[in-house]
C-alpha cells in the first residue's frame with residue numbers, strides 16, 4: 001500500500017510551500033505499519049472528508065491523501081487539517 | 096482631552112498626561128504595582144466618560160472616536176476592557192490547546208515565544224479596545240487562546256473558530272510564524288467571525304483575508320507610530336527563511352512583489368480587478384485575490400494621509416459591523432465602506448471622495 005499526502009492552503013496560500021510525502025507502507029517497520037494502516041482506514045478517511053466542508057476558522061491547510069493498494073487502485077480524500085485527529089497529524093509529521 | 100475642567104470627575108494629573116491607550120499598555124505590560132495603578136486610572140477614566148455622557152459639556156465635543164457600533168454589545172466602556180490571555184505550548188504536537196504556560200497577569204515565562212505571543216495579543220486587544228471600543232474578539236471579553244510550537248516543521252498559523260495556533264516553520268521556507276502582523280491577522284479572523292462572518296470561499300473569503308490583513312497592518316503601524324506613508328505595508332516580514340528572496344508574505348503597497356524566489360515562486364497577488372484570478376485552489380484563491388481590496392485600503396490611506404488606525408480604520412471597522420452579508424462580493428464590500436465613510440464623515444467629505452477614488456483605481460467603481 002502506498003500513501004501520498006500533499007497539502008494546500010494555509011496562511012501563505014503558496015503552492016510551493018506545500019507538503020509532499022509518499023510512504024510505501026510495506027517498507028515500514030511492522031509496528032509503524034499497523035499504526036499507519038489503522039490511521040488511514042478508507043472508511044474513516046471517507047467520513048472525515050465528508051465533514052471537511054465550510055466551517056468557522058481561517059488559514060487552515062487541506063490535505064489530499066491518496067491511498068493506493070494493489071487490489072482496488074487509488075482512493076483520493078481531501079480533508080481539512082482540523083478534521084484529522086491529532087494522532088494522525090502527529091503521524092503525518094513523523095512519517 | 097480637557098478632563099481637568101469638566102465638572103463632577105475626580106481629577107488625576109497623570110490622566111491628562113498619559114492617554115488611555117498608553118495606560119492600557121502599562122496595564123498590560125508593567126510590573127504588578129504600575130499595572131494596578133494604570134488599571135485604577137483606567138477605571139476612573141471610564142467613570143469620567145460615563146459622567147460626561149450623562150452631563151454633556153461643551154469641552155467634551157469632538158475628542159472621542161466615533162461612537163461604538165453594533166458588534167456584540169457591552170462595548171461602551173472601551174478604556175476599561177482588560178484581556179484574558181492564555182498562551183499554550185503545543186510541544187510540537189497537534190493536540191490543541193496544549194500545555195498552559197502563561198495566563199493573564201502571570202509574570203513572564205522563560206519561553207521567548209510564549210512572551211512574544213502574550214505581548215502581541217495585548218497589542219491587538221488594545222487596538223480593538225482603544226480605537227474601536229471593542230472588548231476582545233467577540234465584543235464581550237472572549238478569552239484569547241493561542242498555541243505556540245504547534246506541530247513539527249509546521250509552515251502555517253491559523254484561527255480554528257475558537258483559538259489560534261502557530262507553527263515554527265520548516266526553517267527553510269519559513270523561519271517563524273510569530274510575527275505581530277500574523278498574530279493580528281489571526282485575531283482579526285476571530286473579530287470577523289463574531290461580526291457576522293464572511294464565508295471562507297471565493298470573493299467573500301478573499302474579503303475575509305483582506306480585512307484580516309488590513310487590521311494586521313493597522314496594528315503594526317499603530318505599534319510603531321507610523322503614518323501611512325512611513326509604513327512598509329508588508330504582512331509577515333519576519334516569516335521568510337534566511338535564503339528566500341523576498342521582503343515578506345504579502346505587500347499591500349505593491350501586491351505581487353513581496354517575494355520572487357526559486358523555491359517559493361513568485362508572489363501571485365493581483366492589485367487590480369483586471370488580474371482577478373479564478374482558481375479552485377486555496378478556497379478559490381482567498382490569499383491571492385485579497386491583494387485587490389488590500390491595495391484599495393493602502394491607496395485610500397495614502398490619498399487621505401495620516402494614520403491608518405484613525406479614519407481609514409474607523410471606516411473599515413464600521414463597514415464590517417454593518418455589512419450583514421456573509422457572501423459579500425468585492426463590489427458589495429466597496430459599497431459598504433463608502434456608505435460607512437458617508438455616515439461617519441458626510442457625503443461630500445474628502446474621506447468619501449478619496450475612498451471612491453481608491454476603489455476605482457483597483458477596478459471597483461462604487
Ligand SMILES: [Zn+2]
Nearest residue numbers: 058059304307
Ligand atoms: Zn487568514
